Amino acid sequence: MAHESAYDVAAVRDQFPALKAGSAHFDGPGGTQTPLPVVDAIADALSRPLSNRGRVTPGERNAEAIVAGARLALADLLGARPSGIVFGRSATQLTYDFSRTLAKTWSPGDEVVVTRLDHDSNIRPWVQAAESAGAVVRWADFDPATGELGLDAVRAVLSERTRLVAVTAASNLIGTRPPVREISQAVHDAGALLYVDGVHYTAHVCVDVESLGADFFTCSPYKFLGPHLGVLAGRPELLETLRPDKLLPSTDVVPERFEFGTLPYELLAGARAAVDFLAGLSPRGTLSPRTEGTHAEGTRRERLVAAFAALGRHEDALRLKIEEGLAAFGQVTVHARAADRTPTLLLTIDGRDTADAHRYLAERGVAAPSGSFYALEASRRLGLGDAGGLRVGLAPYSDAGDVDRLLRHLAEFLARPS
Template identity: 40%
Template sequence: MQPFDPTWVRSRFPALSQEIDGNIPVFFDGPGGSQVPGSVLDAMSRYLITSNANAHGAFATSHRTDECIASARTAVADLLGCGPDEVVFGANMTTLTFAFSRAIGRELRPGDEIVVTRLDHYANVSPWQALEEEVGAVVRVVDFHTEDCTLDMEDLKRQINAKTRVVAIGYASNTVGTVNDVAAVVRLAHAVGAWVFVDAVHYSAHGPIDVRALDCDFLTCSAYKFYGPHVGILYGKRQHLAQLRPYKLLPAPEEIPSRWETGTLNYESLAGLVATIDYLAELGRCVSLSERANRREALLTALEASRQYERELCEQLISGLSKISGLTLYGITDPARFAWRTPTVAIRLAGKTPYAIAKELGDRGIFTWHGNFYALGIAEKLNVEAGGGFLRIGLLAYNTREEIERLLQALQEIAASE
């Protein structure tokens, strides 16, 4: 093994070296969408030049599109640790979740219960809440601890009961970075016969995923959060994909998993998705110094190395933020517990709105997000929604210590200004 090399990583991302208004930008906006390697751009362009056709035709470019779809399913299977026939593509995670929640809703009876959490992005909350009106389901909401923004596991245990049919849970919070103990949640849910629907959109860039080990029933993610193009991904256990009836228009193919996909897929993005996963595998082989590692092994190595590097950056960031007067930091702050957080940090600064801080940072070439990030339950519980939510700083494996120092210096100056 060799040390994680951020210089090698950054050399793969053309956007990181561009100049905007006289500054080389710092991209701390990763939780809203990451930058992409040059190989992804090349793959998407190459598809549009050489293979641009609809699927299942009797000619060469259509055959190439069929091969692109198959390659994308196999690549995602390597990323998540599942079978290619357990991979469903869609426009985004929200659309896929809505469609599957409708299909699952057809199996529910009045009084059946669904458990969601106040820590989650509303894409994994609102579709389930809508089933209260549509089928008479009862939705229970699990709370979180305000002091460190971790899920209240005792409340979760109280909410899960013999009537529970679905538990919808985030792998990690896109606002405060908390990583949930998904494996423990799955065990609790399965003990009463409930399914578990995991939102891994935020987590997927920050650590390896093994759906077999988790034993979750469904898991969603979005490629644009882990260095890819805009395409939604859903893993579903094979038996569930076969058993459930898709919520879609006719005619619907009988093959799994394509029977779950609506309209024409974004084929050029699927080509880019394959290149994204191949980039991560290349990173893993560089770190492990093993050219013979298969793609799954290389992906696990890459994401574990990324996680360790990001943890070092997170320690530097949180240590520096804690020294800024008037700054409130939400979530886990003890480095000994950083295994249970991603390097995504939500803050507020006394006397400044999150938008005003984001604007001042943006004018300096440092890109961050402001608002509630569709995790309304967190913003309301922490009483910041009316004040504009949070400023969110999101680190990825292409960020550097020097960029963090640039951010901290800027925040010090902003905090000291009138």
């Protein structure tokens, strides 16, 4: 990335061995491909002495360094404090853990707010926790015609009994980005906590948890070039007040209090490498094979801010190219319509099953899956039932050639007899 205005997607693509198989990947919202520095970091962690954390043996010190480094990296990525970074198997697992812990503080008649826009992992844990505590679940709706979930929709279901509001920062189905900052103010004015699903959002936007006003914010490194893992950023002082069920001899220190069992050190090493790789996308840093953004200028956080700005311009240009191409297909309906959205499109085709389109494209080396992608409530609210549609999502390695292949083969599919 030698020039401030340039996003060198060819240099980015060179770092992804999976792309050599020849497919055009529009399946990033379900999980991105993995760059070499992440692969190498995982292998390196497993190749060195490694044991339970401590400060005596080399294996203990390596484990300790990996955990500390990963916390710092994720804190930089999310604009959070390292002492508030909690690791888990997945964002779903972390949400279930925290829903059970928070539910201990609820009483019958208390209220919990969820939205129709969210992935089920930020709905069902709260619904089930509310049921166990005798709390009432209230639903914030979104407009299926526009895909928008506004502040008024959340305000309408807040009351003095609201204890928690769970909302997505970006829909994994249609890309809608609700106004989380404004929502957080209304939620806190009501005396409630805000739990934000940032899994899809973090792949496309430079997160600032403090600015968003999220009390809890989750993400998944495998959505942004890293390994399969879950991360939660919470306010450390809030985490200190929560008492999860845990083993008696395990530490009570925050954030380790919420991490059960031995952490997957190699995956934490990979997550740190993914953050460093993203920082290397900055015009202030230079990507080199099997490195973590060499010749970098500025702090990692500063490079991440610049990197996501450059990535956003790149992805927006490709999204517009896709949308312009789709506009020529009269049979295709695009359900991603919010004014503020990620480069993720949901398509349905008049008289055709998008599962057939998925298979047709896959046979021609274009990965664009079909389904509701666990955003069941959103799919139903859009009138698509449980089937959903064809999802087209962009990632840092997407390029114009990928878009051309998608549009060409989709046109071929539409020209075939139904």
